Amino acid sequence: MSSDALLTQILAQLSALQVSQQTLQAKLDAFTTPGSPPSHGTPITGHHDSPISSTLLLSPSSSLSKVHLASASQASTPSDHSQTDKEREKALYPGRVLLTTHPDQHGIKPFPLQWGAPDPSVRGPVICSRLPSSVKQRNALGAHSGSYSIYRALAIAMGTLNPTHKPDYSMTEPPVPIPPQPAWSDPHKIVSFDPWGHLVPQIFRKEVDELGLDVRPSIAVTKAHIKLSEIDETARKGELEVDGKIVLATRPLRNVDGTESDAYSGVEITTSKAAVEPVWYLPGVAERFGISESLLRRALFEDTGGMYPELITRPDIKVFLPPIGNLTVYIFGNPAFLSDESKELTLRNGSDVFGSDICTCKPYLVYAIEECIRCAQRGGVGLVVYFRKEGRALGEVTKYLVYNLRKRGGDSADKYFKSTELIAGVKDMRFQALMPDVLHWLGIRKIDNMVSMSDMKYNAIVQSGIPILKRYDLPEHLIPPDSRVEIDAKIAAGYFTSGKPITEQ
DSSP, X not given: OOHHHHHHHHHHHHHHHHHHHHHHHHHHHXXXXXXXXXXXXXXXXXXXXXXXXXXXXXXXXXXXXXXXXXXXXXXXXXXXXXXXXXXXXXXXOOSOOOOOOOTTSTTOOOOOOOTTOSSHHHHOOOOOOOSTTTGGGOOEEEOTTGGGHHHHHHHHHHTSSOTTOOOOOTXXXXXXXXXXXXXXXXXXXXXXXXXXXXXXXXXXXXXXXXXXXXXXOSEEEEEEEEOOHHHHHHHHXXXXXXXXXXXXXXXXXXXXXXXXXXXXXXXXXXXXXXXXXXXXXXXXXHHHHTSOHHHHHHHHHHTTTTOOTHHHHOTTOOEEEOSSOOEEEEEESOGGGGGOTTSOEEEEEESOOOOBTTBOHHHHHXXXXXXXXXXXXXXXXXXXXXXXOTTTTTOHHHHHHHHHHHHHHOOOXXXXXXXXXXXXXXXXXOOGGGTTHHHHXXXXXXXXXXXXXXXXXXXXXXXXXXXXXXXXXXXXXXXOGGGHHHHHHHHHTTOOOSSOOOOOO
């Protein structure tokens, strides 16, 4: 028999086996989830450039029985030993282990999702849940809460969280409006998170209440007061105005006996803030980095230990919620001024908050907050965006190893980036291509003052269509003595400077 004939025979057998599996799955679904809602929608259309053949044989999908889930929730608690772990596992996950799915599997019909559509009802909700009500209509891979999804899994395994718990979002709507902006309807402007993520309970109520889909917010907006000892000191010296609106005097401290203390209590800063979880539109992310979607999917699959095989097997699903940290937005002044080009805007975006003897991150952050406050007090608005990318996205372990090398191997400007490359293989993995998304989400069209030396941040923002009128670096008197090496190395590498000379060390 020729090789072509043999291959044809094998493919025919695989196809027949797949049909048989789909038939069995249909019977299993009818048996385990008799009350489950019907599937809605169609898959997202797109070019299937996956390296995996469409004839790949995969395990059929399995659903969690509502009865099993209820019993698991009632019977599985940390203090309840009436069930063995095996029994609890079977109650929580009665079906076979589902390693991946396939676009042609029985019942798989992702809910329609059109990224960049101006109308949220046309755009559609992001659904990544594997609960019975939603698993076959998933249109996104990954899980909500980024890296914190692991703790959710632990809570379910320990019995402290019912996996079918339906959140009550009453009275959780944003206290300050973040209204739609033109960039929300441009599939190329915002690709790293869901611009509608803070409005999910309002705009997708039908999908949640009537269709029973598990749709969750990926952005939360709130108000808060910030308390920093460094800002206390600046206000105490009279270098920051306590205006009673943006900067407030802190209530008097209390002594141990409960009496009011006459010690200086400092100040508090009023702010509006938003927590934004990553939601990647894979075609847009790939385009932003100048690579193919297929290569992006393969790299994400391979270098997360094969954690998400559906990145390969489900090219029809274009959205991915990666297991990484989120970003936080801090707004000083009126949030509506962010999209008003007539108002002055001061920006700082960074990824580290703790200082050290050889790092300028903390003094730079404090200085930027003070500048944002002053801008707001002048009638403008300040914005600080914090990205959880500790140690240039290399992680704290690598960061501290580099610290050790620098301190023992001779710390000088010419060795600064080389020390990182020796350990990590690269000097920086923050890759600022996705960073401007949050600025477009807020409707920012120009930046008056950018408190950053980074050429990569500057270039990413300007190339995204937002002009920057003024840049300024960290004042000399705020640079810790042992951090001079960092500043010199960055200036030598092309970072912005207002004229600081490079110190020979």
